[in-house]
Amino acid sequence: MKLQHVVPVMLLSAVTSVGSMWAYNKYVNKSPYTYTVSDSNRIPSNYAGFFDGGANAPTDFSEAAASSIPATVHIKTKATRTASNNLPKRSPLFDLFGFDWDEGMAPRALPQMASGSGAIISDDGFIVTNNHVVDGADEITVNLSDKKTFKAKLIGADPSSDLAVIKIDAKNLPFLLYGNSDEVKIGQWVLAVGYPLNLDATVTAGIVSAKSRTLDINRRQSKVPIESFIQTDAAVNPGNSGGPLINTSGQLIGINSAIASPTGSYAGYSFTIPVNVVKKIVADLMKFGTVQRAYLGINYAPDNLSDEVKKQEGISDGDGVYVLDVTKDGAAFASGIKKGDFITRINNIPIRTGAEMQGQIATFRPGDKVKIGYRRDGKDFNIDVVLRNSGGTTDIVKTSVLDKLGADLATIDSKMAKEMGVKGGVMVKSIDENGAFSKTRMEDGFVILKVNGKEVSNVEEFRTEMEKAGSSVTLDGMYPGYEGIFRYPMKISE
Known part of the structure; x- marks a missing residue:
């Protein structure tokens, strides 16, 4: 073939090759990290750091599991319930038919067993778990x-946060280090560790699905529930309660505290x-014996209000938690916060919902100063706001055993004592639905004469x-x- 014929063919082949490569790169071999937006090739701000290694996470959890399993315990509890709690209170009919409480209707012990998990938080045997794991237990056994x-x-x-602290007599134990929720x-x-379904130590993995969730489940054990849960899809079953995440x-x-399940x-x-709430509650229980609850002193709008209700109540839209009212002796009132304000930040942490605000305030004590935006x-x-307790002060709150009974008590007067033929006693004027007395068949008007066989004539002796x-x-x-003596066995839990 002559040279004048070869050169055009070579040129045509070169042009075709370059064009094919250009077309392939443009239309076929697109990189997954190539973005086309309306004005430029800028990556959206919500992807900042995503492709420079910032989103990488370890997929081998063996080291984390190995460090947490020895510090996770299996908790078994035993509680003795009494059949007398389910019997009707004695009435005049008992006397008519000759029944006698002490002989014919003696209480019967009914043992109940339960189990859960716990996390060791110190080398000398302090363990944190759920309140509902150990509530009412006569005997608590911990298996390492x-x-x-x-x-x-x-x-x-x-009960408000569903947390409890127990202690075993041991030294040099492995324990978990606190993170920052x-x-x-x-x-x-994240990894959930525990003893589900009475199995040995079990580790499950998942991701954080949401934060600051409120389920209102703690209202079953407290009038003032504290809830700002971390939601995950790590498998948790009965027996995981009280175990670490x-x-x-x-x-x-x-x-770990709860599951949502039909x-x-x-x-x-x-x-x-969240562990930041756990740290504060545990420290309070160990130092003071009761939780030092801090309050901002506001009433706020629920997060799920409809547009119609907002309009009726005059609540405008805005970021943050809408203040419906402030209590006169509260911290917010003293600092100048008013009805209609939106709480947007606590110590520079953004606040969008009531659960987020509650979760942050729960990590402080009365007397602590916080910066409110x-x-x-x-x-x-x-x-700057100095938080207060429920009484409107910054004093340390102390509780007595009487606070756990859930009852209004009063010493009977001499006239009533004479009519009843006793030296004295303590009348139960009213019973709260959440106290220890509410778990018995006791009714208003009952006069307490003895505690574990010891006579009591007034409230102080009773205490x-x-x-x-x-x-x-x-x-x-x-x-x-x-006529006759009535007996009420019961449990006093924290």
């Missing part, structure tokens, strides 16, 4: 992962008490004997107008 067994005692409990991010890997560094970021077993969602008439303000009694107590007494 190495099969060693210990008897535990209850140090303190907080404020730094927990939606989508990050850890991050991939093996740090404790929460205590069957009672895991169905995709589990809920965890709020919006008023479209303008942002920051102010003294109750403090000696511990968690189990038997009360003997009478109802004015009825």
